[in-house]
Amino acid sequence: MGPFFRHVAARLRKSGAQVSKVNFNLADAVYFFPFPSGALYRGSLQQWPEYLAALVARRSVTNIMVFGDCRPYHRSAIECASKLGIEVYVFEEGYLRPNYITLERHGVNGYSQLPRDPAFYRSIEARPCPPAPSVKLAYLHAAFHSIVYVLICSCFGWLTPRYSHHRDIRWHRQGLLWLRGGLRRVSNTLRDRKLAQALAAGTLDYFLVPLQVHLDSQITHSEFRDVTEFIQVVVRSFAASAPKSASLVFKSHPLDRPYRDYTSLIQSLRRKHNLELRLHYVDVVNLPAALKNARGTIVINSTVGLSSLRNLVPTVCLGRAIYDMPGLTHQGTLDDFWNTPEPVDPGLLDKFVYFIRVETQLAGSVWSGLT
Secondary structure (H helix, E strand, O other): OOOHHHHHHHHHHHOOOOOOOOEOOHHHHHHHOOOOOOOEOOOOOOOHHHHHHHHHHHOOOOEEEEEOOOOHHHHHHHHHHHHHOOEEEEEEEOOOOOOEEEEEEOOOHHHOOOOOOHHHHHOOOOOOOOOOOOOOOHHHHHHHHHHHHHHHHHHOHHHOOOOOOOOOOOHHHHHHHHHHHHHHHHHHHHHHHHHHHHHHHOOOOEEEEEOOOOOOHHHHOEOOOOHHHHHHHHHHHHHHHOOOOOEEEEEOOHHHOOOOOOHHHHHHHHHHOOOHHHEEEEOOOOHHHHHHOOOEEEEOOOOHHHHHHHOOOOEEEOEOOOOOOOOOOOOOOHHHHOOOOOOOOHHHHHHHHHHHHHHHEEEEEOOOEEO
């Protein structure tokens, strides 16, 4: 994640801790400079647990930190740590976005050990929190560090030939894809203008479905194979059970723009279920306004679901999420949600947000560091 772990290491060392860093490719090592980085791991994924166990013993490691808990090397590290009886801390992008970083023991999102019992949150006393921090130019930092990382990793991949990244990061392929994404951004802005105005003005009676990135590891915490299957299930239920006056709006994820365009799928589903002008697929809209004016929100387990709840919009979660519990999300079926969505309990929501803010959120950006 760019220079993030360099900042984390600096904080830890300042407090007196010893820090060891495992690098899987040259980009990892470059971004940890000037701290001593140790050996570059050049083995395979299959050899990784044995290497890690030896490293833990040799350096008397008491804690392991990773970014994300679904990447193959990280899942293996977490399993290894469990066998060795040492603590694991997992960083992730903030549950409360923007300007926060998540840090939990053992796992995040679907692997999180946060209570799912509303009685637990109702029993706590919420106190005033410091104002939300402001992290400037986060997107530009993310874009810059992503490009630099991909270039280093691609050009010097021969140093770690057995390393397997969790995504395709070949620089020439990514360059072409993001060029396509830029062109789509321009054309979709023109295409979506009228619908975007209707969503922002609240003149359309609609349910909103914010899509997740097609490679989002959190989709594994659900019964869906992929985003396409999720779309088909939601449309089928909407066509069968939703009020005839309501529309269904799918919102693409901006980071998925270079990779996926579900226009053809939506068009075929519109014809198949005779939905005509009731089914929409949109890209460039003001998401906060679209959430605020929606009749309800349907997600797999995206953090956008939490944003929907904070707007007091009824929300149904079709995967496993930290906020999916009675009093916050709809607990009935998707077919029931269209006509009788369960409301959000504002008091419970305030206490839930307070607890995760205090217990799991750090001020800063994963692309720049802690504030």
